[in-house]
Amino acid sequence: xxxxxxxxxxxxxxxxxxxxxxxxxxxxxxxxxxxxxxxxxxxxxxxxxxxxxxxxxxxxxxxxxxxxxxxxxxxxxxxxxxxxxxxxxxxxxxxxxxxxxxxxxxxxxxxxxxxxxxxxxxxxxxxxxxxxxxxxxxxxxxxxxxxxxxxxxxxxxxxxxxxxxxxxxxxxxxxxxxxxxxxxxxxxxxxxxxxxxxxxxxxxxxxxxxxxxxxxxxxxxxxxxxxxxxxxxxxxxxxxxxxxxxxxxxxxxxxxxxxxxxxxxxxxxxxxxxxxxxxxxxxxxxxxxxxxxxxxxxxxxxxxxxxxxxxxxxxxxxxxxxxxxxxxxxxxxxxxxxxxxxxxxxxxxxxxxxxxxxxxxxxxxxxxxxxxxxxxxxxxxxxxxxx
Amino acid sequence: xxxxxxxxxxxxxxxxxxxxxxxxxxxxxxxxxxxxxxxxxxxxxxxxxxxxxxxxxxxxxxxxxxxxxxxxxxxxxxxxxxxxxxxxxxxxxxxxxxxxxxxxxxxxxxxxxxxxxxxxxxxxxxxxxxxxxxxxxxxxxxxxxxxxxxxxxxxxxxxxxxxxxxxxxxxxxxxxxxxxxxxxxxxxxxxxxxxxxxxxxxxxxxxxxxxxxxxxxxxxxxxxxxxxxxxxxxxxxxxxxxxxxxxxxxxxxxxxxxxxxxxxxxxxxxxxxxxxxxxxxxxxxxxxxxx
Numbered sequence: 001x002x003x004x005x006x007x008x009x010x011x012x013x014x015x016x017x018x019x020x021x022x023x024x025x026x027x028x029x030x031x032x033x034x035x036x037x038x039x040x041x042x043x044x045x046x047x048x049x050x051x052x053x054x055x056x057x058x059x060x061x062x063x064x065x066x067x068x069x070x071x072x073x074x075x076x077x078x079x080x081x082x083x084x085x086x087x088x089x090x091x092x093x094x095x096x097x098x099x100x101x102x103x104x105x106x107x108x109x110x111x112x113x114x115x116x117x118x119x120x121x122x123x124x125x126x127x128x129x130x131x132x133x134x135x136x137x138x139x140x141x142x143x144x145x146x147x148x149x150x151x152x153x154x155x156x157x158x159x160x161x162x163x164x165x166x167x168x169x170x171x172x173x174x175x176x177x178x179x180x181x182x183x184x185x186x187x188x189x190x191x192x193x194x195x196x197x198x199x200x201x202x203x204x205x206x207x208x209x210x211x212x213x214x215x216x217x218x219x220x221x222x223x224x225x226x227x228x229x230x231x232x233x234x235x236x237x238x239x240x241x242x243x244x245x246x247x248x249x250x251x252x253x254x255x256x257x258x259x260x261x262x263x264x265x266x267x268x269x270x271x272x273x274x275x276x277x278x279x280x281x282x283x284x285x286x287x288x289x290x291x292x293x294x295x296x297x298x299x300x301x302x303x304x305x306x307x308x309x310x311x312x313x314x315x316x317x318x319x320x321x322x323x324x325x326x327x328x329x330x331x332x333x334x335x336x337x338x339x340x341x342x343x344x345x346x347x348x349x350x351x352x353x354x355x356x357x358x359x360x361x362x363x364x365x366x367x368x369x370x371x372x373x374x375x376x377x378x379x380x381x382x383x384x385x386x387x
Numbered sequence: 388x389x390x391x392x393x394x395x396x397x398x399x400x401x402x403x404x405x406x407x408x409x410x411x412x413x414x415x416x417x418x419x420x421x422x423x424x425x426x427x428x429x430x431x432x433x434x435x436x437x438x439x440x441x442x443x444x445x446x447x448x449x450x451x452x453x454x455x456x457x458x459x460x461x462x463x464x465x466x467x468x469x470x471x472x473x474x475x476x477x478x479x480x481x482x483x484x485x486x487x488x489x490x491x492x493x494x495x496x497x498x499x500x501x502x503x504x505x506x507x508x509x510x511x512x513x514x515x516x517x518x519x520x521x522x523x524x525x526x527x528x529x530x531x532x533x534x535x536x537x538x539x540x541x542x543x544x545x546x547x548x549x550x551x552x553x554x555x556x557x558x559x560x561x562x563x564x565x566x567x568x569x570x571x572x573x574x575x576x577x578x579x580x581x582x583x584x585x586x587x588x589x590x591x592x593x594x595x596x597x598x599x600x601x602x603x604x605x606x607x608x609x610x611x612x613x614x615x616x617x618x619x620x621x622x623x624x625x626x627x628x629x630x631x632x633x634x635x636x637x638x639x640x641x642x643x644x645x646x647x648x649x650x651x652x653x654x655x656x657x658x659x660x661x662x663x664x665x666x667x668x669x670x671x672x673x674x675x676x677x678x
Contacts (some may be wrong), residue, residue, distance in 0.1 A: 007669060007672050007673075009542075033481075034477065034480075035483055036473075036477060055661070055664040055665040055667070055668035055669070056665075056667055056668045056672050060480050060481065061661075061664075062476065062477075062480065062661070063501065064476075065473075065502055065506040066502060068469075068473070068503075069470070069472075069473035069476075069502070069503050069506070070473070072466065072467070072472075072473035072474040072477070072503075073473045073474065073476050073477035074477060075466070075474055075477065076446070076464070076473070076474035076475060076476060076477025076478040077477035077478065077480070078477070079462075079464060079477075079478060080477060080479075080481035080482055080485065081481065081482070082481040084477065098467055099466075099467055099470060102466060102467050102470075136434040151498045152519070217458060229444050229462040229478055229482070229485060230441060230442055230444075230462065230482055230484070230485055231441075232441050233462075234408075234460050234461060234462060234463070235462040235463070235464075236408065236457065236463055237463070237464045237465065238457060238464075238465035239465065239466065239467055240465065245410075247408070247410070247411060247457070248457060248465075287606045293527075293598055307608050323589075326503075347461060
C-alpha cells in the first residue's frame with residue numbers, strides 16, 4: 001500500500017466475515033467516528049474491531065469503566081458533533097437504559113448495538129436469545145418511542161446498521177440495533193458497496209444565527225435542527241422537562257408539549273421507519289411473524305410447508321419498534337392463524353396479539369434461549385395447526 | 388461586554404450578565420448558599436484563563452451544584468445523576484480544542500459517580516472537575532453523603548454519621564489527577580486563581596470547593612446560616628500548599644488544610660493517547676497490518 005493512501009472507512013469489496021464485524025464495518029461506513037464500550041459476550045468482537053479500525057480513520061475508541069459510562073460518553077461525543085456507537089448485550093443494555101432515556105429526552109443521535117444472549121441476569125452469556133425486545137421498548141422510565149432495527153444476515157448487519165445511524169441522525173434519538181449471538185458470531189458473505197453508493201443521512205443543522213436559535217423548536221417533521229458544541233450556539237441540554245429554549249420548566253404544560261413531541265415525531269414518521277420483508281404472503285392462510293436469526297429457520301419452514309401444499313407465508317420484522325400494527329391487522333383479516341417463533345417467552349407474540357384486535361388466532365412458538373428453532377420444529381407446529 | 392461600567396450601572400447590568408442565560412434568573416439556590424458566588428468565580432476564571440468561550444463546555448450531573456451548568460451561557464449540559472464525567476469525556480476527546488469543565492456536587496461525583504471519577508483521573512482525561520462539597524445531599528432534603536464527617540447529623544443520619552468520609556484531594560491524587568486543590572467558598576480570590584491554573588492545565592485537574600449549605604446541612608449541625616458556615620471555614624481552614632494529601636482529611640470541629648496540593652507537569656492525557664493511537668494504527672495498516 002502506498003504511504004500516502006488514505007485508509008478507507010468503507011472497505012468496498014467482497015468479504016467473508018461475522019455479523020459482529022459486519023456491524024462494525026457498517027457503522028464505520030455510516031460515518032461513526034466514536035465508539036465507547038465495555039467488554040461483554042457475545043458483542044466484544046465489535047469493540048475489538050472498532051479498536052483496530054477507528055484510529056485508522058481518525059476516530060476514537062474508548063473502553064470505558066462500565067456500560068453506564070459508555071452510553072454517557074456516546075451522548076457527550078454526539079453533542080460534540082461525532083456519530084457515536086456502543087455495542088453490548090442484555091446485562092450491559094440494562095445498565096444503559098437510564099442514559100438511553102437521557103438520549104430520548106435530549107434528542108441525541110447515537111446507536112446502541114445489543115447482541116442478545118439468553119437472560120434474565122447473567123443467563124446464557126455465550127448462547128443466543130431474543131429476550132430484550134421489551135427492554136428496548138420500555139427499559140427507561142417515562143414515555144418515549146424508540147426505534148429498534150433487527151437484522152437477519154451478516155449482509156444485513158452491515159446494510160441495516162447504516163439505516164440505524166441514518167434514523168438516529170434524522171429523527172434525533174438513540175437507535176437500538178438488535179442483533180443476537182448467532183448472528184454476531186456466524187460467518188457469511190458480505191458485499192460492501194462503493195462509498196458513493198451508500199446513502200448517508202446527517203442531522204439537520206440550524207439555519208438561523210445563534211441569537212434566533214431555539215434548540216428544541218421543531219420543524220414540520222417534529223424534529224428540531226441540532227447545533228452541537230463549539231459552533232457558537234451555546235447549546236443547552238437537560239434531562240429535565242424543557243421548553244423550546246431548552247430551559248427546564250417543571251410544569252404539567254411543559255411536560256405535555258415536550259414528551260408528546262418526542263413520541264409523536266416517531267409516530268408521525270413511522271411509515272418511513274417501518275421496514276418489513278414479506279415472503280409468500282399473498283395467498284397465505286397461515287402467517288408466520290419472525291425476526292433476527294429465527295426468521296432464517298422460519299423462512300425455511302415456510303418453503304417446506306409450501307412444498308407440502310400448505311399456504312404459509314412469512315412477515316419478517318426488520319423494524320421491531322415502532323411496531324407495524326397496521327400491517328399485522330390487515331394480515332389478521334387474511335389469515336386463519338399467526339404463528340410467532342421467537343427465542344423468548346412471548347414478547348413479540350404479545351405485541352402481535354395486541355395488534356390483531358382479536359381478528360385471528362395468535363400462537364407463539366417459544367424457545368427460552370440457548371438454541372435456535374430448527375425449520376423442522378416450526379414446520380411441525382404449522383402442520384399440527386393444519387391438522 | 389461592549390458597554391462601559393457607567394452604562395452597566397445605569398442599566399442595572401453586571402459585566403458577567405452575558406455569561407448567564409437570559410431568563411434563567413432568579414436561580415433556585417437558597418439564601419446563604421454559596422453556589423451563586425461559586426458560579427461567579429467559575430465564570431471569572433474561564434475569562435481570566437483566556438479560554439475562547441465558544442470552545443468551553445460545562446457539564447453537570449444532578450443536584451444543587453448540578454444546576455450550575457444550566458445557568459451559564461456556554462455550551463452547557465445537564466446530564467444524569469453521577470454521569471457528568473463520562474459525558475464530558477465524550478465531548479472532550481472528540482475535539483482536542485474544546486475545554487470541558489465538570490461542575491457537580493459531592494454526592495453526584497463521589498457516591499453514584501465515584502467509579503467514573505477514579506477512572507477519569509487514572510486515564511488523565513483532559514477535563515477540569517470542580518466539586519462543590521457541601522457535605523450532604525441538599526436537593527433531596529439533606530441526606531448523609533460520602534463526604535459527611537463522623538458525627539454529622541443529616542436526615543438519614545439522625546444519630547450522627549458513623550462512616551468514614553472520603554478525603555477528596557487524597558482520592559483524586561491517588562488516582563492520578565495532575566492538579567489537586569481545595570478551597571472554601573470564602574476564598575474567592577484564591578479559588579479563582581487556582582481555577583485558572585486548573586483550567587490551563589493539560590490533563591485531569593480537580594478542585595474541591597467547600598460550600599455553604601445552611602438549609603439542609605447547617606440547620607442540623609449548629610450552622611444554620613450561610614455566614615456561620617463561612618465563619619466556621621475561616622476559623623478551621625489552614626493554608627497548606629503542597630500538603631501531603633494523606634493528611635488533609637476533614638473531621639468534626641477540627642482544623643483542615645486548604646491549598647494547592649498537587650501540580651504535575653506534562654503527563655500524557657487520554658486525548659494524547661488517542662491521537663498517538665491514530666498514528667500507530669495508520670502506520671501499522673500501511674505496513675500491511677490488519678485493516
